[in-house]
Amino acid sequence: MRPRMRALPRAFFERDTLIVARALLGQHLVRVLPDGRALCGRILETEAYREGDDAAAHCYRGKTARNAPMYLRGGHAYVYLTYGLHHCFNVVTDRAGFGAAVLVRAIQPLSGLDVMRAQRNGARERDLANGPGKMCQALAIDRSLSGLDMLAPGAPVFIAAGDSVDNAAIHTSPRIGVGGDALAKSRPWRFVLAAEDGSFTAS
DNA sequence: GGATCGATCGGCT
DNA sequence: GCCGATCGATCCG
Numbered sequence: 001m002r003p004r005m006r007a008l009p010r011a012f013f014e015r016d017t018l019i020v021a022r023a024l025l026g027q028h029l030v031r032v033l034p035d036g037r038a039l040c041g042r043i044l045e046t047e048a049y050r051e052g053d054d055a056a057a058h059c060y061r062g063k064t065a066r067n068a069p070m071y072l073r074g075g076h077a078y079v080y081l082t083y084g085l086h087h088c089f090n091v092v093t094d095r096a097g098f099g100a101a102v103l104v105r106a107i108q109p110l111s112g113l114d115v116m117r118a119q120r121n122g123a124r125e126r127d128l129a130n131g132p133g134k135m136c137q138a139l140a141i142d143r144s145l146s147g148l149d150m151l152a153p154g155a156p157v158f159i160a161a162g163d164s165v166d167n168a169a170i171h172t173s174p175r176i177g178v179g180g181d182a183l184a185k186s187r188p189w190r191f192v193l194a195a196e197d198g199s200f201t202a203s
Numbered sequence: 204g205g206a207t208c209g210a211t212c213g214g215c216t
Numbered sequence: 217g218c219c220g221a222t223c224g225a226t227c228c229g
Contacts, residue, residue, distance in 0.1 A: 084211030086222045103221055133222050177221055
């Protein structure tokens with residue numbers, strides 16, 4: 001499986017965040033470092049968040065300086081710091097002015113494994129990017145990339161077309177670690193792609 | 204393998 | 217002030 005370098009079109013992202021969260025599984029997340037080296041992984045796990053009655057979403061109480069990128073048009077990046085030390089990478093979805101995004105929680109490393117391992121302090125391959133904070137560390141993603149338009153020419157992070165995914169290989173569950181109310185905790189807005197052997201390797 | 208806990212700081216009730 | 221869309225070390229079994 002080779003990484004592809006062509007970004008998915010804007011229309012892919014300008015849809016409801018639940019549709020995009022599912023459609024992102026199997027696509028390739030590409031990170032181009034300042035020195036030109038490219039890192040790539042296949043998206044294995046996502047979670048959808050959106051404004052309205054979703055109390056777990058950062059935009060539940062309106063726009064702030066931190067969550068402003070969630071209100072940009074689909075195809076932007078939203079990155080924030082959590083627990084004071086870990087970064088989380090989100091793909092902004094839906095139309096401009098509507099707060100919505102998909103948290104990418106895990107990837108299967110495809111290329112640039114040596115660089116990822118170095119960024120991850122020598123972790124085993126299976127532990128390189130099987131969690132949102134670990135994935136950002138492996139890919140050197142931090143808040144300086146928040147608000148980035150991933151469809152701009154030469155964007156240092158973007159989503160490329162991956163392999164097609166069998167719907168039967170997609171598992172849904174409640175989102176991990178979210179607060180809010182009972183509705184937010186119960187909604188099955190987490191999407192996990194099973195590995196080729198049928199197991200779930202994402203965290 | 205599972206449970207527990209400390210780290211660490213930005214954003215907001 | 218309080219508490220996270222988390223991780224890794226440590227302890228116990």
